[in-house]
Amino acid sequence: MKFSENWLRSHVPTSASRDQLAATLTAIGLEVEEVDELGDGLAGVVVVRIVEAVKHPEADRLQVCKVDAGAGQTLQIVCGAPNARAGLVAPLATVGATVGGIAIKAARLRGVESNGMLCSAKELGLDADASGLLELPDDAPPGMPLADYLGLPDASIEIKLTPNRADCFSVRGIAYDVAAACASEVAALDVAAVPAAGTRELAVELQAGADAPRYCGRAIEGVATGVRTPIWMAERLRRSGVRPLSLLVDITQYVMLELGQPMHAFDLDTLRGPVGVRLARGGERLVLLDGREVELDEYFLAVTDADRPVALAGVMGGMDTRVTDATVNVFLEAAHFAPAAIMGRGRRLGLHTDAGHRFERGVDPELPRTAIELATKLVLELAGGTPGPVSEAVLEDHLPRPVAIALRRARIARVLGIEIADAEVERILRALGMQVAATAEGWQVTAPSRRFDIAIEEDLIEELARIHGYDRIPTTMPSGPARIAAPSETRAAEADLRRQMVARDYLEAVSFAFVDAALLDQWHSAAAVPLANPLSAELAVMRPRLLPGLVDALARNASRQAGRVRLFELGRTFAAAESPEAAPRETRRIAAVVCGGAHAEQWSGKARAVDFHDLKGDLESLAAVAGGSLEFRSAPAEAFGHPGRSAEVWRADLEGGAVRIGWIGQLHPRLLKALDVDTEVLGFELDLEPLERRALPRAQALSRFPAVRRDLAFVVAEDVAWAALAASVRSAAGPVLRDLQLFDLYHGTGVEPGCKSLAMGLILQDNTRTLTDHDADAVVERVVLALGDGHGARIRG
Template sequence: MLFSENWLRTWIDPQVDTDELAHRLTMAGLEVDAIEPAAPAFDNVVVAEVKSVRPHPDADKLRVTEVFDGETTWQVVCGAPNVREGLKAPLARVGATLPNGMKIKKAKLRGEPSHGMLCGADELGLSSARDGLLELPDDAPVGRDLREWLDLDDAVIELGITPNRGDVLSIAGLAQECSALFDAKLASPETRAPAASVTSTRAAGIEAADACPVYLTQVIEAIPARGETDMMIAERLRRAGVSTVEPIVDLLNYVMLETGQPMHAFDADRLDGDIRVRWAKAGEKMVGLNEQELTLEDDCLVVADAANPIALAGIIGSQPSGVSGETRRIVLESAHFTPEAVAGRARRFGLSTDAAFRFERGVDPSLPRQAIDRAAQLITELLGGQAGPVVEATGGRELSAPAAITLDMDWAERRLGLPVATDRAADLLTRLGCEVTTDGNVLSVVPPTRRFDLAIPEDLLEELARLIGYDEFRAPITRMTPEIGLPAATDNTTTRIGDLMADRGYFEAITYSFVDRELDAVITPDSPPIELANPIASQMAAMRQSLWPGLLEAVAHNQKRQQPAIRLFETGHRFAGSTAATARETGELAFVAAGHAAPEQWGQATRTVDFYDIKGDLEDLLEGLGLAEALAFRACEHPALHPGQSAEILVDGHAVGEIGALHPETLKAFDLKGSVFVARLSLAGIDARPLPQSAPLSKFPRIRRDLALVTPTSLAFRDLSAAIRAAGGEFLRDVEPFDRYVGEGVAEGKQSLAVKLVFQNDERTLTDDEITDTINHILEHLRQHDVELRG
């Protein structure tokens, strides 16, 4: 929001400079985003009157004028097309300096002396449009310094207004806020409603009382032909960032900026019958003032005559009923439209209007009468015309008064952390326009109708803190004995997990907790999506039941940008439950791998990630967490995973997650290319580990023996390893496969596995006979599992 500092000071003068005013507003929650001068620097420019104009003898596009500056008549050569006798325009005298740095000197232009320069608005920095000379009104005082007369020594202040403070979107609202902040007296302009001099009225009816409790109309007739908008009005509009359109429209915009009440004017001669406020009919059409055709829906509130909608209520009027330079009879509209009736409709049609901006945030329901009186006053005084009586329509719904809020000052002091006397609190809240009654140490506070944001005691606490000043609050010195807390040796923290994943080449990702409901259903089809009541986007309408959807979307994003190798992990919360209100959060680690298994190099062929890569990463992770001995896998079926490449992850026999390759249908749903492998672990299942045990390294040699074993292809290596370890005795340290063969020489349904066995005794060197006896015992035991030594 932009506003003129000088305009504000006509309502209230807090006796502080611009910087202090901006600081106090910012500290009160009305953040000042920028302060700019109302006009760039220039001097020695006065109001002047053109007395005569004649052609330049040697230049067709120039004119030689005689210009009176209040003291002397000067000859000035001018090339503006709109220069004419009797025109009042700015004159930069000899010695003046213009915003572009030009210094005005006495000169000869094509042989004719010129004493100064007649100026356009663009040359003075008041407009970017090059429309010739700036035409001043007939009553402009000749000889008066232009900066002084137009009040150009002013600052334009831009505020960042939060959505809950619609009450300060006007000079009146800002003045009331400053009155409370500075304890200064308001001096609002006097509103003199014109006496009804004609009997003409335009009846209005309300068919949607919940959306429009009150609707006022007033007819003004015999409005003379109009020229330009009053210069001071136009200047204040310019400084507020509002363009001038037409004098009637400009005055209504001025009233909106002054009071905060949006208004509209209809051309009375273009209306068909009485006015009604109603809900639109689905498919009904209206052409807006911006010439955009709107196809309305049945949740759009409209103002209509007997034939058609004439305005999208609180947003924009219709082009056929709008005022123009030929309009002589108008119907003023001043109404209270509820935020619920306006919110979202402007965005639906791609509209952005000052009226919608204010009505969406809430407008004081007491303003319509005040605003229509002020508008009628300005129109009749500045433009002329005869006003009829104000007609008020109500839909039978009484506007409810704000509810009283009880504020216990003992409670307030505990939460503010600052002693505040009851009388002082009552005074501060009264300055805001609240009605305050005191009963001992308890206040009963009725907020003003403009403050929709005051509803509970905590709101009043915030107001007290703002008015007292946040810089008055001093944090007490806290005395404490510092203690350094370290995680227990048995804790597996997310930091530790992150470090281990990074060691394996994974990058940490942080994805949204909200996901597309359809993608969520691909991963967890058996659990209905936990939908949000008001999602921020259609593709973020459900709370995630797994971390996989966000990671898989990240993989797809990277694949589309030609990333050859993708390894991502995330620790975060997943949600389980039937609704957002009842959802339970559980911690989860998820990771995903796709693309090249290793960077390309000349020494080895490039291969892509496979199931054993991500399984190895998982095993390394669990080893780093001290849970390698507790880790096991069990074949499972998961709707999002490939049935032949998926497993349940077990820790100490308890299921803690899943691992596998994505199902082809899952790849298609996420628009993924190639094979993608995923895993997930419940953080609760891996948050603790056995206390690490230390032991000295053995000084005796390790002995390796390799066995080529023929096993059924259905026998998982984990089962084979368990059988070998069961028969291998206490000196068997390691069992690892290093080759697999299927083909000629091996029966169908069989496979040849090459297995490395490592033996070691911590107290002596093992003998060959001991190793041979142990291996024979292992082979004898393996025959029970249909496993033979390959011949």
């Protein structure tokens, strides 16, 4: 929400300085994101009218202007602005003024005397526009200080609102918070009912139940055309981030910013009546104000004229019934729409409007009538016209009604840990616009209808805390017995897994759980869970994997000259449930991606690119945190995996079997090309739950007897995996095998093509006796026989 500081101060008088006001807003939860100071240092800048503009005799791009500076004073100014012309009203920095750090002096430019400088908005620090002189309305009085004419100095303040503070989407809503925090009072709102002077009226019909329980409208005939928005209104709009367009549209925008009630203006001559609100019908079409034609269905709420859709309720008006510069008769509308009826409608069409933003979060249901009266008053004052009676339709049973909430002083002290004086409690609540009635235990408090976020006693206590000041609540340690839960020894902690990944030189990433459906198509992922109300089209489905988000982060870093990237993430993935009624299935997973060098740049070793075995080592070290061992099996590659350079990851379970827990490998070059990644990327993704499991630690004595080692070298076919050989060795050797080490892989002389030599060390040990040569030879014999029968292996000669 952006607003003018002077506009706010017109609603709540306070002696707080600008810096104090910004600090106060942030302290009470309305975080100030930016303060853009406007019009400081405009002393000596006045309004002038150019009465004559002729070409400079010695310069093609300069003009010699005679300006009326008021009080019969005429000055000669040399100006190079392209829009300088006779009749233009513009600001002039007179001799002695300082603009943009430059002191203005009388000078001769190419031999012609100049007594000041005609200024652009950028030179005055009012806007970024430097294309020409700042053009002022024709009725601006020459000689008047520009600061007085524009209501300067001022500041454009932008605050960041949390979703529950919809009441602060208006200047007046913010004023209540400022009044409470600064011990002031909000000025009374002078909006008297405008009596009807004509008989033109359109009937109003409500057919959407609780979605649209209130609708107000008023016809005004004979509005003057060609009337410009007055400078005071245009400046307030501009400083609030709204570009002035035309008087009628600007009035509706002004009312929305001041009161918080979105409005719309129809050209009355395009309406037949009655005006109604109903759910749209499938197949109905509507051309919106931005020129787009949209197809509606029962999901949308439509404003209708004689049953034809003329506006998308709470979002945007229609093109056919819009007001234009030629509009003479206007129909003003203000309505209350339930947040649930507007939420997500604009995003479904790729729209984001100020009206929709407010209605989604909740607008005061009592405001429409007040907004109509204020808008009518402004139209009559600025453009004249004959107002008809206000047409209003209300479904009382569907309007939200504030209820009284019991607030106990003992509860305040218990929740906040401090006591707040009764007088201060009442002052704060009344300043926030609440009705307060004292009781024996505290108060009965009724929140104003604009405060949708006040529902229970703790909400009121939160209001007291933020206005009284969080800094005034002391820090105290909790008292009483504490129950400490001991972590399970049968599961590795996530923190330990994170530390292990960081120790392996990875950085932790956190990516959105929402992703683009088009991105998942590139990954050939299974159908994802769609969101009913997505934040944007790019965040429309829940992620079924962690890898897409990690690879996107890697790509961003790689495109910014990060040659070596190592990222990991622990998070949840989502898959559709087996039945439509069930909730999506959530799975905790861990994933990592790498690219670039195997090691950081250094002097002591030869640089090489990271490969599959580096990543495999990192993964095995991660499994070791839980005391587990992994098995890597070749299998049909995932659609996103590189064929022949990826594997399934299996882990032995506590029952002696094995379970598939994930995937490891290199991403397919075709996928990387589609993602615009021009480097090889490797990664893994595993289910976290089976990876965390570990056997309950059991202490046992070390063997007092020496170990025996036997080294064997086998020749096997090239396609025989070491994991399969190791499993056979362990099975054949029996319980005396303490460890198995692969220490050599050989191709070359003595090994026929298509084969490889694997040398392994068998470490044998018994807990009850010293193993003899005969015992060791028997184990070796069983191993040789098992590998020969099971894998065609033979002892290398």
